[in-house]
Amino acid sequence: MRDVVIIGVGMHSFGRFPDKSIKALGAFAVSAAMDDANIKMSDLDIAYVGNSLGGALSGQEGVRGQTVLQYCGLSDIPIINVENACASGSTALRGAWLEVASGQSEVALALGVEKMFTGDTPKTLAALAGDSEVELARMGMQFTANYAIHPKYNLLGLMDKYGWSAEDYALCAVKNSRNGAKNPDAQHQRPLNVDEILQSPMIAYPLTLLMCSSIGDGAAAAIVCSQDFVDRVETARPVHIRAAVLESGHIFGSTDHEFNKLSRVLRKAYEEAAIGPEDIDVCEVHDAMAPVELLLYESLGFCGPGEGVDLLRSGATEIQGRHPVNTSGGLTARGHPVGATGLAQVAELVWQLRGEAGARQVPRPPKVALAHNQGGLLLGLDSAAYAVTILST
């Protein structure tokens, strides 16, 4: 496998855009990424387009990637449609990475795009339920509640086990809202306080509305290429892809004694990149419900079991801290238009590594960055997809 770099990224802000179609959102991100990379349309050899809900929401069940990319004038090249629930964006990036790493392509586009505001919120929520195995939704599974009680999170049980409080959980959302307030592309840009988070409507105890990611519209794109190609682009400020690990969930059964599949995926990514947790200067994680970040700190290797709250309260995961996490605001503040999220994480990290993240720039120039993106829930008890991407200057 040869080295692969990201030569450009672009993003359409996350939020509610009633006047913009999925095509317009996607085209915006693609053009921004191409401008950033300073390449021509004819340089692209292939495109991977991640989208999860467009079929259920618009009726465009097939070839959504072609419909979006042709709207921005991109035709003839192979276009691969990718659906992997909330990890669709990272899965598209992995496809583009593999194209270049294998030598099959010189330049590849990865786009993640989602339009969830359709004027029919129940329809959007029903479509979201279809991002998990439908038998679960049929039995009344509510996805947010799952974070409270699922054996691999059990945020409610951890309040007993570790003495964590609802206020601790609110503090995760406080941190990410503060970061989102510094991000002009974030869906939610108002800094929140503990009281208003705890007083917002209860979704499933202990998770309140303002701890949860919301529905949204948006798109993000990355252009990846070979070292040979990037050497020919004078303006290039490449970021290296050191690992692009994708795994599906585990089938848990009578011989399993722990549920932390993510730790195994992260270990694999660390090995592939030949780094350890201490090398990560900035990361974006999948905080679909903000408090889960406390467990992700453990999985990442930033702290030991039960130490997530101490780490958060110490300020270590703030932008100025030792382990900045979710500088973009994360899923809860930047937003989570599901298929676009993985590539928005990557765009944020590329900006951080280049020193272009503006008010939310990590002060000590970061050299290594990690993105964790995850999606879906299966009857076998695990998530459907885990994606971990490691980048470096």
Added chain:
Amino acid sequence: MTSTEQGSLAPGLADLTASSGAQLIGGRCEACSRIVFPYRERCSECGSRQTRSIRLSRLGRLYSYTVCHVAPLGWSAPYFQAYVELPEGVFVFGLISSEVPVDFGSLSVGMNLEVVAEAVEVGGRPHMTYVFRPVDSSEPIVGEKCET
């Protein structure tokens, strides 16, 4: 039509007509003895094709639960959502019987539950599914012999 013949919300996951009450259908690998829920055609651990569907224990331990205040389309909130650990060592998602008042204090983690068939209303119509209901016994639940 009897109530148990109405559209099941858990087809393939549970036998809602069992004479002893509802029974969850899992799978056991004849080669490595691993038990999973739900049934799969091949063993994910050893790859063996020699798997068979088994009726899992009707009793389990409440691993975790919460009250959902927002319901999916057609469902009404508040309602309980839970994970139950069966003596075979598998965890099962499920709802709690409507006989239990939807109040946090009605249940406690670690309590014994049994699986029963119950009609739940979805979209204004009753649908049969499996749910969990507290049992009086506080005896620790030991593995029941699994039979086909």
